[in-house]
Every structure is written in C-alpha cells, then in structure tokens.
Amino acid sequence: MFDTLFRKRDFYAGGLMTLLGAGVTLNSTTYNTGTLMHMGPGMFPFILGIVLTFIGVMIFGTALVTPLGDDEEILPKNKEWLGWFCILAGPVCFIILGHYFGMAAGTFSCVFVSALGDRTATLKGSALLALCITIPGCLLFSYVLQLPFPLFRWGF
Amino acid sequence: MIGQAFTDLWYGFGVAFEPHNLMWCFVGVLVGNMVGVLPGMGPLATISILLPLTFGIKPVGAILMLAGVFYGAQYGGAICSILLNLPCHPPHAVTCLDGFPLTKQGRGGAALGITVISSFVGASWGITEMIFLSPILVTVALKFGPAEICSLMLLGLLAGSTLARGSPLKGVAMTVCGLLLGIVGSDIETGTPRFTFGIPNLFDGVEIVALALGLFGIAEFMKSVNQLSEVDTKYTNVKFKDLRPTRDELRRSWPAMIRGTLIGSLCALIPGTGPTIASFISYATEKKISKTPEKFGTGMIEGVACPEASTHSSVQGDFIPTMSLGIPGDAVMALILGALMIQGIVPGPQLISEHPDIFWGLVASFWIGNIMLVVLNVPMIGIWVKLLTIPYKYLYPSALFFVCIGVYSTNNDMFQVGETVVIGLVGYLLLLLDFHPAPILLGFVLGPRFEENFRRAMLISRGDALVFIKHPISAVFVGLCVVLIVGQIYVRLRKPKALVDAIPLTSLDHNPRTAEEA
Numbered sequence: 001m002f003d004t005l006f007r008k009r010d011f012y013a014g015g016l017m018t019l020l021g022a023g024v025t026l027n028s029t030t031y032n033t034g035t036l037m038h039m040g041p042g043m044f045p046f047i048l049g050i051v052l053t054f055i056g057v058m059i060f061g062t063a064l065v066t067p068l069g070d071d072e073e074i075l076p077k078n079k080e081w082l083g084w085f086c087i088l089a090g091p092v093c094f095i096i097l098g099h100y101f102g103m104a105a106g107t108f109s110c111v112f113v114s115a116l117g118d119r120t121a122t123l124k125g126s127a128l129l130a131l132c133i134t135i136p137g138c139l140l141f142s143y144v145l146q147l148p149f150p151l152f153r154w155g156f
Numbered sequence: 157m158i159g160q161a162f163t164d165l166w167y168g169f170g171v172a173f174e175p176h177n178l179m180w181c182f183v184g185v186l187v188g189n190m191v192g193v194l195p196g197m198g199p200l201a202t203i204s205i206l207l208p209l210t211f212g213i214k215p216v217g218a219i220l221m222l223a224g225v226f227y228g229a230q231y232g233g234a235i236c237s238i239l240l241n242l243p244c245h246p247p248h249a250v251t252c253l254d255g256f257p258l259t260k261q262g263r264g265g266a267a268l269g270i271t272v273i274s275s276f277v278g279a280s281w282g283i284t285e286m287i288f289l290s291p292i293l294v295t296v297a298l299k300f301g302p303a304e305i306c307s308l309m310l311l312g313l314l315a316g317s318t319l320a321r322g323s324p325l326k327g328v329a330m331t332v333c334g335l336l337l338g339i340v341g342s343d344i345e346t347g348t349p350r351f352t353f354g355i356p357n358l359f360d361g362v363e364i365v366a367l368a369l370g371l372f373g374i375a376e377f378m379k380s381v382n383q384l385s386e387v388d389t390k391y392t393n394v395k396f397k398d399l400r401p402t403r404d405e406l407r408r409s410w411p412a413m414i415r416g417t418l419i420g421s422l423c424a425l426i427p428g429t430g431p432t433i434a435s436f437i438s439y440a441t442e443k444k445i446s447k448t449p450e451k452f453g454t455g456m457i458e459g460v461a462c463p464e465a466s467t468h469s470s471v472q473g474d475f476i477p478t479m480s481l482g483i484p485g486d487a488v489m490a491l492i493l494g495a496l497m498i499q500g501i502v503p504g505p506q507l508i509s510e511h512p513d514i515f516w517g518l519v520a521s522f523w524i525g526n527i528m529l530v531v532l533n534v535p536m537i538g539i540w541v542k543l544l545t546i547p548y549k550y551l552y553p554s555a556l557f558f559v560c561i562g563v564y565s566t567n568n569d570m571f572q573v574g575e576t577v578v579i580g581l582v583g584y585l586l587l588l589l590d591f592h593p594a595p596i597l598l599g600f601v602l603g604p605r606f607e608e609n610f611r612r613a614m615l616i617s618r619g620d621a622l623v624f625i626k627h628p629i630s631a632v633f634v635g636l637c638v639v640l641i642v643g644q645i646y647v648r649l650r651k652p653k654a655l656v657d658a659i660p661l662t663s664l665d666h667n668p669r670t671a672e673e674a
Contacts, residue, residue: 036614036620037618039611059323076383087378090553147561
C-alpha cells in the first residue's frame with residue numbers, strides 16, 4: 001500500500017494543502033485572534049487554516065483509499081523545461097531590463113526570451129518577432145495610452 | 157412592475173447609446189472577438205489581459221467594454237471550435253461534436269450562422285430574465301443582515317467550487333486558498349498587516365490583475381507551450397455568403413434553440429452551474445428528444461444550435477446574482493466584479509439603486525453588443541478565419557508582453573510583475589496536481605467581504621456561532637450548503653453511471669487546448 005502511495009498525485013496534492021493549512025494556522029496565531037464576539041485580525045485566517053488543513057488531510061485520505069491510476073505522473077509526458085524556463089524568464093527580463101533600461105529594452109527582451117521557449121524557434125525568428133511586437137507595443141502604451149514608463153533610460 | 161422595468165430599460169438604452177459608451181462597447185466586442193478567435197485564448201485569459209486597458213475609462217464605459225470582451229470572446233471561441241475542432245472554452249466542447257463534422261461536410265458556414273442566431277436568441281432571453289429578476293432579488297437581498305449575506309456567500313463559494321470540473325474536494329481547497337489570498341494585506345478593522353512577510357508592496361493586498369494573469373495567463377502558457385499541434389486549416393475557407401443556413405436547417409434549429417435557451421436559464425438559476433453544465437445537459441436532452449439520436453455527432457445542426465443557445469442564456473443569467481447580490485457564479489463573473497471594485501464601486505444589492513447607469517446601461521448594452529456581434533461577424537468572418545492560422549509560437553510571447561505591461565500599468569509597480577510570475581509558477585504547479593485554479597479567483601474576490609460580514613454577524617450575535625442557523629433565511633442557505641455537500645459525497649460514493657449521459661466530461665482534461673474551466 002505504501003509503496004504505491006508515493007507515486008500518487010493526490011498524495012502530494014493533499015500533503016501540500018495540509019502543510020499550507022498548518023502553516024497558515026500557526027502563522028495566524030502570531031496575530032491577535034481576539035474572542036468570537038470581538039474577532040481580532042488573526043481569527044479568520046485561523047479558521048481558514050484549520051479548514052484547509054482538514055481538506056488537505058481528506059485529499060490525502062482519498063490517495064490512501066483509491067487504487068493507483070494510470071496517469072499519476074505529476075509532470076506531463078513531454079517535459080518542456082526550456083519552454084517553462086523561457087516563459088518565466090521573459091517577465092523576469094521585463095522587470096530587470098525594464099527597470100534599468102526602459103520599456104523598449106524590457107519589451108524586446110521579454111518577447112525574445114519567451115519566444116525561444118518554442119521547440120522550433122530560432123534566434124533570428126525570435127528577434128524578428130520581438131521587434132515586431134516592441135515597436136507597435138511601445139507606440140501604443142507610451143504615446144497612445146501615456147503610460148508613465150520611459151521608453152529608454154539608463155538608471156543604475 | 158413591467159412599466160417600471162420598461163422605464164428603467166429606456167434609461168439604460170439612453171446610457172448605452174451615449175457615444176463614448178457605444179464606442180467602448182464596440183471596442184470591447186471587437187477586441188474580445190478578435191482575441192477570442194485566437195487558438196488557445198479563452199474568455200478568461202482574454203478578459204484578464206484586457207482588464208488593465210479599462211482602468212483609464214469611466215466605470216460605465218469600462219464595464220460595458222469588459223462585458224463586450226466577454227461575449228465577444230465567447231463567440232470567437234465558438235468559431236474556433238466549429239472550424240478547428242478546438243474548444244478553447246469548455247462550454248463549446250459539445251459544439252465541436254456536431255459543429256466540426258458539419259465543417260467537414262462543407263456546412264461550417266451555416267453552423268456559424270446558426271450559432272449567431274442561437275446565441276442571440278439565448279442571450280435575449282437571458283437579458284429579459286435579468287431585467288425582471290434582478291430588481292426582485294434586490295428587494296429581497298436588501299433585507300439581509302450580515303448573517304444572511306455570510307451564509308449566502310458560503311453557498312455561492314461552495315457551489316462555485318464543487319460543481320465545477322474536477323474533484324469537489326480540490327475545488328473547495330482552491331476556494332479556501334483564494335480566501336486566504338484575499339486576506340493578504342492590512343486588516344480592514346485594525347490595520348494589522350497580515351501575511352505580508354514584511355514586504356511593504358503587499359500591504360495593499362494581492363493585486364487582482366496579477367492574480368488573474370498569473371493563473372490564466374502565465375500558468376496556461378506553461379501548460380500549452382509546445383503542446384499544441386499545428387492547426388489544421390483546410391476546412392476554414394468560410395466566406396460571407398456561406399453563413400446563410402438553408403430553410404431546412406433553420407426549421408430544424410428553431411425548436412432546439414428554444415429548448416436550449418430554457419435549459420440554460422434554468423441552469424443559471426442554480427448557483428454554480430455555469431454555462432459548461434448547461435451546454436452539456438442541453439446537448440444530452442436534445443439527443444434524447446431527437447427522432448434520430450444516432451445521427452448526433454455526425455453533423456446535426458440541432459447539436460450546434462441547442463448548446464450555443466443554452467450557453468448564452470446561462471451566461472446572461474449568471475450576471476443576475478453577480479450584479480444584484482454581488483456574488484459571482486464563476487471566475488469570469490468574479491473578474492468582472494473585481495473590475496467594478498477597482499473602479500471604486502461596491503458590489504452588492506445597493507448597486508442597482510446607487511449606480512443605475514451601470515446596471516441598466518449594461519443590460520441595454522448586452523442587446524446592442526449582441527447585435528454588433530452579428531453585424532461584425534458577418535462581414536469579418538474571413539478575417540477571423542485568417543486569425544485562426546496564427547501559430548501559438550508567435551502568440552504566447554506577444555501575450556506575455558501584454559501580461560507584463562498590463563500588470564505594470566495597474567499601479568506602475570514592477571513588484572507586481574514579479575508577483576504575477578510567482579503566481580503563474582504556483583498556478584502551474586497546482587494545475588499539475590490536478591487543481592483547477594478558477595475557484596481561487598472566486599474566493600479572492602469574495603474573501604474580504606466574507607470576512608467583514610462574518611465578523612459583523614458575530615459581533616451582533618455577541619459571539620454566538622449559532623446565529624447562522626437561528627435566522628430563518630440564513631438557515632435555509634446553510635441547509636442548502638449541507639445538501640450540496642451531502643449530495644456531492646453521495647454522488648462520489650455511488651460512482652454514477654448515468655452522469656450527463658455518456659458525454660466524456662473528463663476528456664476535456666486531456667485536451668491541451670482547453671484553456672480554462674468554467
């Protein structure tokens with residue numbers, strides 16, 4: 001029974017929710033819980049934390065009683081590490097380059113990096129796509145919508 | 157009462173026909189339709205991405221535009237599912253069953269034409285329902301005290317999370333997570349910062365735009381990257397004149413549309429059963445009633461008309477509790493409520509009397525918008541079909557840019573872009589663990605009001621937790637909650653064979669194109 005348990009998706013799902021619930025419950029006791037009549041800021045999260053822990057344990061319980069399914073692999077069949085990384089890295093580039101060099105650099109790097117996540121993407125194609133998005137995008141947000149975000153800056 | 161309704165409606169048309177409101181409605185429908193057609197972009201992603209654009213507009217215009225985006229995107233999704241067999245939005249999954257075979261037979265244009273007509277019929281009925289039911293609901297709801305509001309919200313949250321797709325237990329877990337996310341920030345009464353981890357940017361709470369774009373933008377892109385096969389466009393050559401259905405097709409569709417509309421509006425009355433369930437039930441019913449049930453799935457025009465009508469009538473019906481009680485039925489409605497709150501408008505029963513321009517303007521704009529949709533789609537179908545061929549590898553990087561700049565523009569704060577990335581990563585992990593993140597948004601939007609009313613109810617009752625059962629109206633809601641939970645347990649334990657006929661609801665989960673749940 002226990003050897004299959006670690007391969008079940010609900011085992012991890014339930015575990016995650018239980019931990020989260022327990023964490024919230026513990027953390028909420030650091031705020032003033034007050035009484036039921038005069039509830040402090042900690043009371044509502046305290047109740048929610050207990051409810052979440054309880055639900056987490058129940059999900060965990062379903063993992064115990066149900067037989068192992070065919071599709072219990074948590075990660076999908078095709079592991080797109082590069083794709084996932086690029087999608088997350090795009091906005092991060094936007095934050096860093098946007099903060100130091102302005103909207104144009106942020107936009108270009110965001111589109112360029114995230115476009116590289118596709119399996120068929122090439123450096124040239126991605127750069128071209130990034131350029132095609134950056135120019136109209138910056139015009140739209142900077143001139144039409146007047147977003148207070150300088151197009152270019154040099155700020156360390 | 158009818159006279160009053162007509163006066164209000166007249167006023168609403170006055171608001172909706174103001175040039176700038178009309179323009180925003182048009183922009184919303186156009187952009188929503190355009191983005192909704194793109195494969196892999198469902199209404200939730202579309203609304204979240206376009207939400208930041210509405211911040212600069214006055215509340216009425218903003219809400220008209222968002223509503224326009226919503227039904228525009230839904231209609232765009234129908235095009236995508238009929239011509240490409242790709243349900244970008246779950247309610248359209250059943251439309252595919254008969255819509256795509258029709259396309260293969262070269263009648264895809266007619267199927268689209270029927271879709272236009274049936275969505276208009278369904279929506280019109282839903283709007284009529286909204287006109288008459290909302291004021292009644294409001295008069296009832298104004299008598300509610302904090303205890304009643306609290307148990308009603310509990311019912312809404314439970315229904316929204318357990319009746320959606322996937323395991324009900326996980327749905328409730330997600331709702332609780334949403335409620336907890338809603339707590340982040342300063343406490344409303346004492347100002348104590350909660351769950352901010354000492355980060356000053358979090359004192360105002362988690363930004364709804366960041367949450368929505370993380371969950372329905374970044375997490376969905378991560379799920380779909382490299383998973384989408386090349387779009388097969390050999391059937392998509394639809395021209396303007398193909399849209400006209402034949403006399404026989406029209407004759408067969410009418411009764412199906414009316415049945416679908418009725419089923420949709422019934423489903424809308426039960427909280428939590430959104431358009432997805434409505435469309436599945438109506439398709440199953442239509443199949444049962446039909447004299448030739450074996451032909452369903454091979455291109456029956458009724459199989460397109462019925463679910464489309466029921467989807468649209470149920471969607472309009474979903475606006476009733478959202479606007480009159482301030483309790484959204486699904487994530488899309490939660491987003492629209494969130495947009496209202498960003499505009500500084502408090503949702504709840506007082507909305508209709510305090511902001512009649514918003515409510516009646518919205519009602520009137522539904523009609524105007526739906527007519528615009530028909531008018532837009534007829535000549536522009538060729539362009540929409542071209543949009544279908546845009547490959548995903550160009551689409552998601554561009555969408556990511558809109559995500560970043562959209563989140564940034566809400567508060568001009570780079571920190572929130574980072575917030576979106578983190579939420580997106582967590583959202584993807586939750587997706588991998590079989591959690592459906594839509595209820596998070598529901599909990600998040602209702603959370604602060606839920607806590608406020610809960611505290612108030614307990615204060616008034618002097619700390620007596622039984623107050624929720626002592627008040628009769630509240631007791632009814634609590635009773636319904638119990639019925640819902642017990643019913644779910646019963647259904648789960650019995651493993652029913654007859655659950656919505658043999659339509660594979662679960663097959664949606666394996667379709668990477670299914671961008672989001674109801």
